[in-house]
Amino acid sequence: MQLNIAVLPGDGIGPEITQTALEVTKVVANKFGHQLTYEFGLVGACAIDKTGNPYPPETHTLCMNSDAVLFGAIGDPRFDNNPSAKVRPEQGLLAMRKQLGLYANIRPVTTFPSLLHKSPLRSDLIQDADLMCIRELTGGIYFGKPQGRSEDGNSAVDTCTYSREEIERIVRLAFQYAQKRRKKLTIVDKANVLETSRLWRETSQRLEKDYPDVTTEYMFVDNAAMQLIQWPKRFDVLVTENMFGDILTDEASVITGSLGMLPSASIGIHTSVFEPIHGSYPQAAGKNIANPLATILSAALMFEYAFNLMEEGALIRKAVDASLEAGYVTEDICTNGQPRSTSDVGEWIVRYIQSQTE
Numbered sequence: 001m002q003l004n005i006a007v008l009p010g011d012g013i014g015p016e017i018t019q020t021a022l023e024v025t026k027v028v029a030n031k032f033g034h035q036l037t038y039e040f041g042l043v044g045a046c047a048i049d050k051t052g053n054p055y056p057p058e059t060h061t062l063c064m065n066s067d068a069v070l071f072g073a074i075g076d077p078r079f080d081n082n083p084s085a086k087v088r089p090e091q092g093l094l095a096m097r098k099q100l101g102l103y104a105n106i107r108p109v110t111t112f113p114s115l116l117h118k119s120p121l122r123s124d125l126i127q128d129a130d131l132m133c134i135r136e137l138t139g140g141i142y143f144g145k146p147q148g149r150s151e152d153g154n155s156a157v158d159t160c161t162y163s164r165e166e167i168e169r170i171v172r173l174a175f176q177y178a179q180k181r182r183k184k185l186t187i188v189d190k191a192n193v194l195e196t197s198r199l200w201r202e203t204s205q206r207l208e209k210d211y212p213d214v215t216t217e218y219m220f221v222d223n224a225a226m227q228l229i230q231w232p233k234r235f236d237v238l239v240t241e242n243m244f245g246d247i248l249t250d251e252a253s254v255i256t257g258s259l260g261m262l263p264s265a266s267i268g269i270h271t272s273v274f275e276p277i278h279g280s281y282p283q284a285a286g287k288n289i290a291n292p293l294a295t296i297l298s299a300a301l302m303f304e305y306a307f308n309l310m311e312e313g314a315l316i317r318k319a320v321d322a323s324l325e326a327g328y329v330t331e332d333i334c335t336n337g338q339p340r341s342t343s344d345v346g347e348w349i350v351r352y353i354q355s356q357t358e
């Protein structure tokens with residue numbers, strides 16, 4: 001099969017983790033006889049530095065012409081520490097999501113037996129936790145207008161907007177995921193306070209009748225934040241709006257043991273993007289210490305979701321499991337022995353994949 005991917009490393013640890021995941025992608029493609037072509041594009045602070053635009057038109061064209069996009073992370077302290085900067089790396093990520101129509105961000109949260117001890121949560125509470133967070137990705141407060149400051153600079157406004165169509169699209173997808181899993185859907189909102197959440201609840205309630213095999217529950221986001229770490233096994237599929245999903249999934253990474261472990265698939269209209277859920281972790285940039293597994297597992301999702309190549313995805317997961325069991329891991333998940341570098345973990349996984357016979 002011909003696999004034509006765009007690689008957008010971005011900023012901070014982005015280049016290190018994407019390069020590592022790309023090496024894994026290459027070895028898997030090679031092993032299964034696929035023709036892999038890839039081309040790099042600019043996004044984020046590095047794109048601002050080179051072009052003045054965090055999501056240049058050339059990058060958009062590259063993504064549109066690819067079958068899938070492998071994305072690292074964006075963000076730079078130069079902008080984080082300068083609230084008055086008008087052009088910001090995050091605008092590049094948001095523009096990419098909007099222009100590619102990536103309305104659904106699928107964030108699976110699972111546990112690994114060899115990492116149970118890395119979570120501050122009790123092992124018996126998290127063992128076998130397996131939930132699928134579905135985050136709406138192109139609406140809500142990250143995109144709503146008006147946004148900005150008053151003339152005197154002393155007040156600011158952000159706007160949360162959702163249409164019935166946007167809600168229906170993502171909630172139907174979540175119902176369909178629930179049908180393929182344990183048939184339980186938790187719809188997270190703040191309908192006791194927010195009008196957008198009440199529209200979410202009203203729209204979702206109407207959809208329930210189309211999915212009678214799914215047990216649906218509604219939960220306020222503050223309660224969900226608590227239950228997620230108190231009793232994660234109660235969740236199967238969880239669907240929510242953009243900002244709630246952003247926050248809850250960073251929290252959910254505590255179940256797995258590190259933010260460096262959670263992958264995601266952003267799917268939608270024009271192409272799909274595979275990206276770790278974490279950011280550019282600037283403190284680790286250039287040090288070759290960041291955990292590459294969230295990005296490598298995102299590459300597994302790319303094989304499965306974008307190319308429907310399930311065996312290829314499964315082999316990557318098997319290799320990741322093996323590296324965890326061997327304790328060949330980066331410092332964020334290392335307890336015994338020597339922490340390994342980003343590239344060493346990637347090379348271990350590449351060798352493991354090469355060593356597997358069909």
Ligand SMILES: NC(=O)C1=CN([C@@H]2O[C@H](COP(=O)(O)OP(=O)(O)OC[C@H]3O[C@@H](n4cnc5c(N)ncnc54)[C@H](O)[C@@H]3O)[C@@H](O)[C@H]2O)C=CC1
Nearest residue numbers: 073074075076080259260277278279280281282290291332
């Ligand atoms: N999708 C994206 O590109 C995202 C970009 N950002 C941007 O990233 C920059 C840094 O934001 P932060 O809030 O510090 O979030 P972050 O996700 O970059 O890092 C938070 C903490 O998580 C841990 N961590 C994250 N990734 C890791 C990895 N691969 N291996 C090991 N540990 C890891 C580190 O302890 C780190 O201090 C900002 O500019 C922010 O806007 C933040 C989130 C998502």
Ligand SMILES: CC(C)CC(=O)C(=O)O
Nearest residue numbers: 090093094246277278279
């Ligand atoms: C940097 C933000 C725009 C997004 C974010 O935190 C995320 O997608 O996880």
Ligand SMILES: [Mg+2]
Nearest residue numbers: 246247250277
């Ligand atoms: Mg986030």
